[in-house]
Amino acid sequence: MIDTRYQIETPEGIDLQAQLAGPAPRGLAFLTDFSIRAVIYIAGSIVFGIFGWGYGFILVLLFLLEWFYPVLFEVLNKGQTPGKQLMDLAVVNDDLTPITWHASVIRNLLRTADMLPFFYLFGISALFITARFQRLGDLAAGTLVIHKILPTDSHSLPEVPAQAPAHALALDDQIAIINYTQRHHQLSESRQQELAEILTPLHNRKGLAAVRYLQGMGRWLLGDKS
Amino acid sequence: MKQHEFEQLHQGLWQTLEECLANPKQPLDKHFPQQYRQLCQHLAVAKSRLYTRSLINRLNNLVVECHHILYRHNTLSEQKWLWFLVYGFPQAIRSNLNFVVTAAVLFLLPLLILGIGCYTHSELIYSVINAETVASFEAMYDPQNRSIGRERDSEEDIAMFGHYIQNNIGIGFRTFASGIVFGLGSVFVLVFNGITIGSVAGYLTQAGYEATFYQFVVGHGAFELTAIVFCGAAGLKIGFSLLAPGRFTRLQALKIASRQAVVIVYGSALMLLIAAFIEAFWSSSQSLPLSVKYSFGAAWAVLLTLYFSFSGKRYEPR
Numbered sequence: 001m002i003d004t005r006y007q008i009e010t011p012e013g014i015d016l017q018a019q020l021a022g023p024a025p026r027g028l029a030f031l032t033d034f035s036i037r038a039v040i041y042i043a044g045s046i047v048f049g050i051f052g053w054g055y056g057f058i059l060v061l062l063f064l065l066e067w068f069y070p071v072l073f074e075v076l077n078k079g080q081t082p083g084k085q086l087m088d089l090a091v092v093n094d095d096l097t098p099i100t101w102h103a104s105v106i107r108n109l110l111r112t113a114d115m116l117p118f119f120y121l122f123g124i125s126a127l128f129i130t131a132r133f134q135r136l137g138d139l140a141a142g143t144l145v146i147h148k149i150l151p152t153d154s155h156s157l158p159e160v161p162a163q164a165p166a167h168a169l170a171l172d173d174q175i176a177i178i179n180y181t182q183r184h185h186q187l188s189e190s191r192q193q194e195l196a197e198i199l200t201p202l203h204n205r206k207g208l209a210a211v212r213y214l215q216g217m218g219r220w221l222l223g224d225k226s
Numbered sequence: 227m228k229q230h231e232f233e234q235l236h237q238g239l240w241q242t243l244e245e246c247l248a249n250p251k252q253p254l255d256k257h258f259p260q261q262y263r264q265l266c267q268h269l270a271v272a273k274s275r276l277y278t279r280s281l282i283n284r285l286n287n288l289v290v291e292c293h294h295i296l297y298r299h300n301t302l303s304e305q306k307w308l309w310f311l312v313y314g315f316p317q318a319i320r321s322n323l324n325f326v327v328t329a330a331v332l333f334l335l336p337l338l339i340l341g342i343g344c345y346t347h348s349e350l351i352y353s354v355i356n357a358e359t360v361a362s363f364e365a366m367y368d369p370q371n372r373s374i375g376r377e378r379d380s381e382e383d384i385a386m387f388g389h390y391i392q393n394n395i396g397i398g399f400r401t402f403a404s405g406i407v408f409g410l411g412s413v414f415v416l417v418f419n420g421i422t423i424g425s426v427a428g429y430l431t432q433a434g435y436e437a438t439f440y441q442f443v444v445g446h447g448a449f450e451l452t453a454i455v456f457c458g459a460a461g462l463k464i465g466f467s468l469l470a471p472g473r474f475t476r477l478q479a480l481k482i483a484s485r486q487a488v489v490i491v492y493g494s495a496l497m498l499l500i501a502a503f504i505e506a507f508w509s510s511s512q513s514l515p516l517s518v519k520y521s522f523g524a525a526w527a528v529l530l531t532l533y534f535s536f537s538g539k540r541y542e543p544r
Contacts, residue, residue: 010293012266015273017286056388063392067399078294098294106484109491112403113411122407136406139477140464140484150283175276178229182278222278223228 006132006144008096016096018146023127025087026145032083037065067108074104080148090148094132103141110137155185162224163216167202174221181218229277236268240288247291254295262292313538315493318486319456320534320542322463329458332416333451337424344428351429354421363426367435367442383506390502394450398457398498402491405461406480408468412461419454441516444523445509448530449501453494460487460494 004022007015044061048054073081079090079099091099091107114123114135123135132144158181169177184192189211196210205213227235243261246254255261269285319326344351351360397415404411430439464483471479508522 014266056384059388059392110403112400113406142481152284223230
């Protein structure tokens with residue numbers, strides 16, 4: 001099955017989950033980093049030019065930016081270069097532990113191979129072929145790029161009195177109603193009514209009343225007392 | 227137990243852990259591992275009771291961050307650098323001697339063939355390098371010049387140092403990285419450099435520029451050429467792991483080989499850094515007598531041979 005969820009079992013016997021990052025956010029992160037590096041390089045060239053330290057320092061700066069900018073940020077900043085931070089991505093080892101020096105150096109040295117033959121063609125092809133969106137450097141280093149955090153819901157529940165359901169509900173139905181209640185802010189009002197009215201034959205309510213009835217049931221199922 | 231009851235019951239623990247994560251500077255509470263295991267249990271319970279995705283995600287995020295703290299891999303310490311120099315690097319070379327020898331042959335064979343070829347038939351160089359480049363090499367090493375190598379004033383030493391770092395270490399890294407294409411990239415870089423260096427050396431020798439050419443090259447040659455061969459060997463190693471993975475899957479073999487090969491690359495980068503120093507500040511100097519420059523180069527060659535043959539050997543597993 002094609003799935004961007006990645007699971008790893010920890011010694012505590014639970015499955016840790018991470019959401020793998022696809023080509024689009026990674027490309028944007030790369031472009032951001034590329035621009036930042038370009039700006040640093042230009043600024044550095046101007047500063048060194050003004051103070052007359054010359055060409056040598058500029059080349060050393062270019063060398064450091066080219067090879068060590070990603071390594072230093074990844075290892076010292078929890079797997080995030082500024083571009084990745086902007087996109088909320090992070091590089092981790094494939095056991096979901098923080099990236100190590102070796103792994104970061106390998107994946108960034110092999111960037112050269114990913115760039116072959118031009119415009120990151122090997123790297124991008126590898127991203128699409130592998131199941132976990134890994135470029136060649138990631139494959140060799142055993143690293144993954146993940147979304148830093150899974151989405152959590154901080155919205156409050158709808159303000160309706162909790163209400164015990166009139167019928168015994170199967171587990172699937174309970175979950176459906178709970179999710180319906182919790183995601184109220186993601187659905188437009190008319191969509192909420194449309195969904196609630198599917199159950200009209202059972203509860204004989206229409207429109208807003210149906211929505212509030214289901215939401216009340218959701219709150220009750222979550223553990224609120226009426 | 228309903229979800230809200232569950233949340234209220236354990237909210238305290240989750241908040242403690244969240245606060246603990248928010249201040250990474252503070253030393254960890256000694257109960258942290260125990261709290262972490264409790265948190266893991268909460269996550270497992272939440273999953274098996276099919277609590278909402280939002281709660282499960284929140285707990286999962288928290289577990290991942292705590293997991294990062296508890297299970298971080300060892301990072302480099304100062305002693306490890308020393309250990310790398312005394313044991314890690316020379317041992318990595320010795321245990322990958324087959325790749326090092328292969329890389330050396332791939333580099334030296336074309337070097338010798340074209341060196342002898344261009345020495346005996348000087349026009350051969352034009353089939354390898356274009357005429358303009360040949361002319362620029364001739365100008366660089368003309369004994370009439372005040373300074374040799376790339377033409378420059380002594381103030382530009384630092385500029386050249388930057389150039390050697392950016393260019394040469396970059397070449398070393400690319401020689402390694404391109405090896406992932408089944409070793410082909412590394413083979414190409416090694417043979418290509420062998421051909422170029424061999425034909426230039428052969429051509430300049432027959433042209434009578436040998437004194438200026440060799441006294442420039444001899445100082446840093448031991449470091450630079452050896453390091454490029456090592457980078458090539460590291461590249462061949464990762465390429466070979468894909469061709470002949472043995473009892474592993476190709477992916478596992480690649481991971482294992484990269485872990486070992488990158489040690490060689492660290493060492494080679496260090497050697498190229500030293501080479502850049504010598505090349506920028508020593509090799510181009512004309513005030514030193516030839517005998518000093520040749521003995522300097524020879525001394526480094528001997529020291530490097532001894533270093534790679536014996537350093538850390540006593541710690542090797544038998």
